Amino acid sequence: MKKxxxxxxxxxxxxxxxxxxxxxxFPTAFGGIQATLIGWAIILAAFGLLLGxxxxxxVHWKKARNQGTGQIYSLxxxxxxxxxIVLASISGPTGALSLWLFNTFQVPVEISLLAVLAIVLVYxxxxxxxxxxKWNTILFLVTVLVVLLGTVPLLFIGEITPLNALRDxxxxxxxxxGARGLLIGVALGTxxxxxxxxxxxxxxxxx
Amino acid sequence: xxQVLSLLSDYLGVxxxxxxxxxxxxxIFSGRITEKISMxxxxxxxHFRREVDLAVEAGKRLHISLGRGxxxxxxxxxxxxxxxxxxxxxxxxxxxxxxxxxxxxxGIIMILSQDSLQNTYHSxxxxxxxxxxxxxxTGLTPLAYAAGAMPPIHDDYVxxxxxxxxxxxxxxxxxxxxxxxxxxxxxxxDSISAQAVxxxxxxxxxxxxxxxxxxxYLGEGTAHTASxxxxxxxxxxxxxxxxxxAILKLLGILS
Numbered sequence: 326m327k328k329x330x331x332x333x334x335x336x337x338x339x340x341x342x343x344x345x346x347x348x349x350x351f352p353t354a355f356g357g358i359q360a361t362l363i364g365w366a367i368i369l370a371a372f373g374l375l376l377g378x379x380x381x382x383x384v385h386w387k388k389a390r391n392q393g394t395g396q397i398y399s400l401x402x403x404x405x406x407x408x409x410i411v412l413a414s415i416s417g418p419t420g421a422l423s424l425w426l427f428n429t430f431q432v433p434v435e436i437s438l439l440a441v442l443a444i445v446l447v448y449x450x451x452x453x454x455x456x457x458x459k460w461n462t463i464l465f466l467v468t469v470l471v472v473l474l475g476t477v478p479l480l481f482i483g484e485i486t487p488l489n490a491l492r493d494x495x496x497x498x499x500x501x502x503g504a505r506g507l508l509i510g511v512a513l514g515t516x517x518x519x520x521x522x523x524x525x526x527x528x529x530x531x532x
Numbered sequence: 533x534x535q536v537l538s539l540l541s542d543y544l545g546v547x548x549x550x551x552x553x554x555x556x557x558x559x560i561f562s563g564r565i566t567e568k569i570s571m572x573x574x575x576x577x578x579h580f581r582r583e584v585d586l587a588v589e590a591g592k593r594l595h596i597s598l599g600r601g602x603x604x605x606x607x608x609x610x611x612x613x614x615x616x617x618x619x620x621x622x623x624x625x626x627x628x629x630x631x632x633x634x635x636x637x638x639g640i641i642m643i644l645s646q647d648s649l650q651n652t653y654h655s656x657x658x659x660x661x662x663x664x665x666x667x668x669x670t671g672l673t674p675l676a677y678a679a680g681a682m683p684p685i686h687d688d689y690v691x692x693x694x695x696x697x698x699x700x701x702x703x704x705x706x707x708x709x710x711x712x713x714x715x716x717x718x719x720x721x722d723s724i725s726a727q728a729v730x731x732x733x734x735x736x737x738x739x740x741x742x743x744x745x746x747x748x749y750l751g752e753g754t755a756h757t758a759s760x761x762x763x764x765x766x767x768x769x770x771x772x773x774x775x776x777x778a779i780l781k782l783l784g785i786l787s
Contacts, residue, residue: 346549349545350543350545350546363604366604367604369640370602370603370604370639370640372639373638373639373640373642373643374639374672375639376639376642376643377638377639377642377643377669377672378639378669380642380646380664380665380667380668380669381668381669381670381680383664383665384665384668387665395683398683431673434675435673435675435676438675438678438679438702438705439675441705442675442701442702442704442705445704445705445708445733446701446704446729446732446733448708449704449707449708449729449732449733450732453732453733456735465731465732504724506740507724507727507739507740508724509767509770510740510741510742510744510763510767511610511722511740511741511744513741513744513763513766513767513770514609514610514613514722514741514743514744514745514763515606515609515610515722515744516549516552517552517556517744517759517760517762517763518609518612518613518744518759519609520549520552520553520556520759521556521755521756521759522612523553524553524556524557524755526560526753526755527612527616527747527755529612529615529616529644529647529648530644530647
């Protein structure tokens with residue numbers, strides 16, 4: 326049985342993958358089965374989400390039971406999770422209580438993290454030269470400075486027109502060219518990964 | 533020319549896939565892959581391999597973050613590379629006192645990472661080492677995911693963090709946590725903004741297609757090396773097509 330299950334998994338995955346891919350190119354012949362399979366995938370993803378929440382609960386339950394520095398945080402998470410489930414069950418996903426929870430806790434905490442993120446990025450930029458003293462690092466930092474100075478009006482000076490023009494040229498010509506080059510690499514890598522799964526060479530599903 | 537292109541456009545996608553698949557299969561079965569192919573040196577993978585060995589020797593832990601891409605969307609592709617890296621890490625650390633820990637921001641990717649760990653331990657006959665809580669879902673929104681993935685990085689026993697998957701600019705919070713913990717951070721993503729952030733903040737960034745070459749560089753099998761060969765050939769075809777298209781447009785043959 327231990328040998329049969331992986332092969333069955335691989336056969337199901339390969340056939341399902343092929344049908345979904347064919348559905349994109351030949352919608353009249355395979356569109357129906359493709360829609361059904363994607364529908365099933367969405368339902369499975371919803372169950373995956375439930376299992377994920379259960380995983381989050383079990384990880385923090387384990388942490389809360391053990392004495393340690395993070396114990397209090399795990400307790401806060403478990404209590405918040407329980408309260409959110411109870412309140413959202415009573416008022417519904419778009420009810421007043423759910424929205425109150427979201428606007429009072431989730432939004433301010435995430436905005437605070439965004440503020441921290443801005444500081445982290447500035448600090449990392451300043452540290453980059455010490456970490457990687459190369460010509461491309463200098464080019465990276467100079468470009469960042471030019472784009473920043475070309476985007477925001479400066480104190481007492483206002484906007485500097487040549488910097489604005491330079492910023493526009495950088496973002497529209499070299500930046501887009503570079504991004505497209507990177508995206509072609511990413512797209513080819515994604516196609517290769519998909520094809521390896523489709524031929525059953527990579528089996529990230531227990532095959 | 534345009535008539536040919538419009539005729540091809542309906543089937544161009546499927547022709548492209550057949551070409552890619554054909555090249556992969558050709559390199560797998562022709563035996564050409566067994567010959568030593570030259571791969572350019574990528575510093576990140578050198579450091580990664582060394583860090584895995586050091587972690588096993590020093591009884592340290594590896595942290596692999598698979599991002600928050602869902603497999604129902606295009607972003608899931610990069611998470612599959614993360615799973616390949618996870619398999620490699622779990623195999624290398626099978627004798628270590630501390631098995632690797634994974635974090636993700638999607639339920640299905642979390643299940644797949646649990647499955648990958650379980651299968652690796654099963655194949656090595658060390659199933660007793662498998663702990664379901666070593667693969668964790670840390671949050672479902674970008675910042676919640678990053679906030680949840682930071683505590684495992686702050687763990688004193690973590691010696692290296694491998695970030696492989698779909699991230700946004702919030703990945704800076706993870707690299708900063710790694711920096712504070714003085715652990716190595718290798719990072720790659722399919723997102724352009726995350727790549728820019730990783731270039732500035734991680735010890736070893738993987739840019740563009742470098743992340744997708746992980747399997748070939750870490751010795752995950754012939755198919756990975758064959759697909760790397762395929763990517764090289766198709767990239768040249770695309771480069772020639774783009775240049776040719778630009779010339780034809782310049783000459784007014786293409787509108």
